[in-house]
Amino acid sequence: MKKISKFTVDYLGYVVKGSPKFYGWVAFLSMFILVWVYGNYMQLTEGMIITGLTDQVSWGIYLANFVFLVGVAAGAVTVVFPAYVYKHKAMHEVTVLGEMLAIAAVVMCLLFVIMHMGRPDRLWHILPVIGIFNWPHAILTWDVLVLNGYLVLNLIGGFYYLYKKYCHEELNKKFYLPVIYIAIVWALSIHTVTAFLLNTMPARPMWHTGMMPIRFITTAFAAGPSLIIIVFLIVRNNTRMMIKDEAINLLSQIVVWCLGIALFLTLSEVVTELYHPTEHSMGLQYLMFGYHGLNNLVPWFWGSLVAMVSGFILLLIPSIRKNYKLLPWICAMIFLGIWVEKGMGLLIPGSIPTPIGEITQYSPTFLEIANSLGNWAIGFLVLTILLKGAIGILLGDISYAKTEGGK
Amino acid sequence: MTNKKIPVTQPADQSSCSCSDAQANPACEMPDDNVSESRRGFMKDVGGLSVASLMGTAALLTNSDEAQANTEWAEWFQGNYRLMTDEEKARAVARLERRYSSEYGKKVTVDTTPAQDGVLFGYALNIQKCIGCRRCVKACVQENNQSRGEREIEWIRVLKMEKGDFSVGKMKDGYPGDFGIQVGGNAYSASGVVLEGEHYYEPEKVPDADAFYMPIACMQCEKPPCVKVCPVRTTYREPDGPVVVDYNWCIGCRMCIGACPYWARRFNWGKPNLPKEEMNPNTHYLGNRPRMKGVVEKCTFCIQRTRKGRYPACVEVCPVGARKFGNLLDPNSEVRQILAKKRVFRLKAEMNTYPKFFYFID
Ligand code: SF4
Ligand code: SF4
Numbered sequence: 001m002k003k004i005s006k007f008t009v010d011y012l013g014y015v016v017k018g019s020p021k022f023y024g025w026v027a028f029l030s031m032f033i034l035v036w037v038y039g040n041y042m043q044l045t046e047g048m049i050i051t052g053l054t055d056q057v058s059w060g061i062y063l064a065n066f067v068f069l070v071g072v073a074a075g076a077v078t079v080v081f082p083a084y085v086y087k088h089k090a091m092h093e094v095t096v097l098g099e100m101l102a103i104a105a106v107v108m109c110l111l112f113v114i115m116h117m118g119r120p121d122r123l124w125h126i127l128p129v130i131g132i133f134n135w136p137h138a139i140l141t142w143d144v145l146v147l148n149g150y151l152v153l154n155l156i157g158g159f160y161y162l163y164k165k166y167c168h169e170e171l172n173k174k175f176y177l178p179v180i181y182i183a184i185v186w187a188l189s190i191h192t193v194t195a196f197l198l199n200t201m202p203a204r205p206m207w208h209t210g211m212m213p214i215r216f217i218t219t220a221f222a223a224g225p226s227l228i229i230i231v232f233l234i235v236r237n238n239t240r241m242m243i244k245d246e247a248i249n250l251l252s253q254i255v256v257w258c259l260g261i262a263l264f265l266t267l268s269e270v271v272t273e274l275y276h277p278t279e280h281s282m283g284l285q286y287l288m289f290g291y292h293g294l295n296n297l298v299p300w301f302w303g304s305l306v307a308m309v310s311g312f313i314l315l316l317i318p319s320i321r322k323n324y325k326l327l328p329w330i331c332a333m334i335f336l337g338i339w340v341e342k343g344m345g346l347l348i349p350g351s352i353p354t355p356i357g358e359i360t361q362y363s364p365t366f367l368e369i370a371n372s373l374g375n376w377a378i379g380f381l382v383l384t385i386l387l388k389g390a391i392g393i394l395l396g397d398i399s400y401a402k403t404e405g406g407k
Numbered sequence: 408m409t410n411k412k413i414p415v416t417q418p419a420d421q422s423s424c425s426c427s428d429a430q431a432n433p434a435c436e437m438p439d440d441n442v443s444e445s446r447r448g449f450m451k452d453v454g455g456l457s458v459a460s461l462m463g464t465a466a467l468l469t470n471s472d473e474a475q476a477n478t479e480w481a482e483w484f485q486g487n488y489r490l491m492t493d494e495e496k497a498r499a500v501a502r503l504e505r506r507y508s509s510e511y512g513k514k515v516t517v518d519t520t521p522a523q524d525g526v527l528f529g530y531a532l533n534i535q536k537c538i539g540c541r542r543c544v545k546a547c548v549q550e551n552n553q554s555r556g557e558r559e560i561e562w563i564r565v566l567k568m569e570k571g572d573f574s575v576g577k578m579k580d581g582y583p584g585d586f587g588i589q590v591g592g593n594a595y596s597a598s599g600v601v602l603e604g605e606h607y608y609e610p611e612k613v614p615d616a617d618a619f620y621m622p623i624a625c626m627q628c629e630k631p632p633c634v635k636v637c638p639v640r641t642t643y644r645e646p647d648g649p650v651v652v653d654y655n656w657c658i659g660c661r662m663c664i665g666a667c668p669y670w671a672r673r674f675n676w677g678k679p680n681l682p683k684e685e686m687n688p689n690t691h692y693l694g695n696r697p698r699m700k701g702v703v704e705k706c707t708f709c710i711q712r713t714r715k716g717r718y719p720a721c722v723e724v725c726p727v728g729a730r731k732f733g734n735l736l737d738p739n740s741e742v743r744q745i746l747a748k749k750r751v752f753r754l755k756a757e758m759n760t761y762p763k764f765f766y767f768i769d
Contacts (some may be wrong), residue, residue: 047700048659049677058674092603117702118659118674125639125658132487132640132656140638140662202758203668219603308532313452355670356566356604356623 003400007166010398015389023385029377036374040115048118051368056070056360057351059116061372066112066341067378068223070194071216071342073150073225075382077187078254079247090244094232096394099158100386101228106151107378115371124289139197146190150245153183156387162393165243167400176331191216197351206283207350215265221258223338225251226331231387233328241391245322252327256315259334263308279357286359287349296361297352307337412711452536478506487641488653488692499655500692507690509695511681515688517696520714522647528708528763529648529735531745532622535768536729539566539613539620543730547624550709550720551695552687554679562673562706563624563721566604570617624721625650625671625706626754626762633672635664642703648735648763649708651693657702664703668758672705697715735763 042050053060079098082088114120117313125131126144135141157179164171167276172262202208229251232243267318272286273281311334315321320330353359364372470487485491486497500517507515544563547553553560604621616622631650634643641656664672678700690696691711698704709719713732717723722730733740742765745751749767 047677134640138638
């Protein structure tokens with residue numbers, strides 16, 4: 001017990017102290033969070049009317065970010081899986097960083113989904129036992145289960161590992177390994193269930209395709225590791241933590257192949273839908289070409305396609321893939337490309353046209369964007385703190401022996 | 408199960424319609440719809456919501472007195488309507504009646520009449536007769552206490568369908584030029600729009616000679632996808648057919664809006680704007696009682712009326728008698744007669760939701 005409280009104190013003491021760079025970064029994020037506070041106040045008092053959503057397009061960027069971030073959370077498995085299934089040594093050393101990323105991403109998911117709700121004050125209605133949990137019928141209840149389960153698994157896996165490191169004790173493999181293996185399978189489930197959330201609605205023909213879950217998983221395994229590569233390179237350049245080249249090289253290979261498959265699936269879908277377009281492919285047509293001058297989404301679609309295709313081609317070239325000056329920029333481009341693809345390229349056009357054939361354009365309001373940016377800022381703050389603490393422990397900056405010995 | 412005949416007064420027919428202006432030119436009072444778009448790719452741009460409407464809400468919010476705040480606080484703890492015991496229901500209803508009465512300055516009743524055995528409500532609409540006057544839309548808004556003005560919520564939408572999509576005069580438009588191969592026939596109208604209907608039409612006069620009309624609203628599906636996706640089971644099918652929402656239990660996730668193939672559900676994006684003098688005080692818990700912001704609402708077949716043996720407001724007001732309503736379990740009911748004798752179809756039958764709302768022609 002004493003050890004645990006010591007761990008908590010040391011951990012917290014460590015993560016709040018840092019270089020001017022660290023404080024600068026935190027201050028930068030806090031700016032967004034301040035606007036977020038105002039935006040949330042407005043949304044809670046006035047209602048969802050402060051958003052650009054309508055009865056026609058009633059799911060917007062909150063849910064789009066949610067769907068994307070579920071992918072990022074699942075993407076963390078690209079670190080854990082090679083480490084434990086293929087015993088990849090370089091990856092094994094940094095597994096816990098992947099878990100920290102997963103935690104931060106799930107936190108953002110939860111923020112976004114709560115923000116999407118018209119009555120967040122009634123959140124307790126969906127809790128099992130005290131509320132009514134429409135399980136197994138409603139896919140959203142599955143999503144609640146898998147996301148929270150994933151959060152818990154990563155919290156346990158990650159912090160158990162860190163705690164044992166802190167104490168310089170051996171891991172109890174009988175406890176730890178099952179958690180890791182369950183988390184690996186679980187990661188697939190979160191994005192699969194999120195895909196089912198959309199594609200089980202025949203009322204929305206654009207989403208009603210069996211290809212959705214696998215497309216989600218491939219894009220997740222491209223976007224997730226892209227972010228991880230960026231984070232790893234930042235960590236390498238700013239801390240004493242040495243992340244080996246092999247780890248980064250493996251990740252960039254995963255990105256390139258998953259991205260390739262994702263693009264192939266997109267192509268298959270476009271050909272299937274547009275060779276002989278039916279009414280059901282209106283959403284895709286609207287997305288790609290617009291309709292009678294209504295073309296809000298057209299630049300987003302093509303922009304994201306260009307980003308994904310060029311990212312794929314560039315990363316196919318080994319010399320570019322191993323150039324760590326260029327790599328983070330390409331990864332950022334892929335990450336943004338997939339973010340657009342999930343939001344403006346999938347979630348929003350799913351509601352256009354409406355089931356009765358009305359084309360309504362949607363553009364998020366300032367407050368809606370501010371709230372979304374705020375959620376991202378909170379997520380990055382959580383991520384920064386989690387990574388900082390984890391790295392401190394991995395480097396031995398904080399350990400039980402050290403604080404005890406210092407006395 | 409005995410097939411009861413629901414006690415209804417006189418059927419609202421074109422000859423005995425209760426509204427006096429029935430025989431007058433239906434165009435005399437076209438309900439105003441603020442959006443007009445003549446082109447086929449119609450849209451409603453709802454990007455910016457006016458600051459004025461936001462301020463309006465703020466003003467409303469500050470009006471709430473303490474008693475009202477207290478009842479609202481108690482409401483927050485109340486359970487789901489279906490699971491309430493009779494005493495809990497009575498308490499919840501008393502609370503609501505108190506709040507509504509003080510809020511709207513009149514005696515408001517919240518009814519809890521349950522479904523009757525042997526009754527399954529059904530609806531049939533004669534698209535041959537509908538003249539697109541939208542009186543049903545307005546009557547529905549008034550009866551069911553929907554939000555008004557800038558935040559108007561309408562449960563019924565009347566789709567105006569153009570005639571002559573295949574007219575000989577337009578034939579030449581359909582042939583693509585340069586390729587020398589006919590690939591498109593004369594399908595010059597984009598096959599795109601799922602239903603070629605436009606519901607923001609604003610004519611001088613109805614019916615438009617070049618159009619016919621197809622009103623839609625909630626189809627009260629027997630296998631409702633909206634119910635299946637609701638994570639908190641706040642929307643469900645009542646034993647006599649209508650799919651209802653417990654507005655106090657809805658978490659506003661809008662899964663149901665995504666799942667409905669008929670675009671029948673509406674969301675209260677802000678606090679509903681329901682003027683005191685226009686508020687209909689005869690309400691049902693699952694029907695037309697005033698809603699709050701952040702919850703979903705939809706047509707309930709006027710549960711507050713039909714469970715008391717009255718017709719839905721839209722049926723009563725229709726000047727041409729295009730709308731018929733009755734008990735599907737009673738072989739002698741008008742709806743059953745229509746199902747037996749007329750040419751009947753369901754909208755989007757391929758969705759397999761089994762609507763209890765039928766369309767027919769004579
Ligand atoms: S029409 Fe839509 S809202 Fe009505 S019951 Fe069917 S799915 Fe539900
Ligand atoms: S918006 Fe309300 S009624 Fe619709 S699915 Fe969500 S909780 Fe259920």
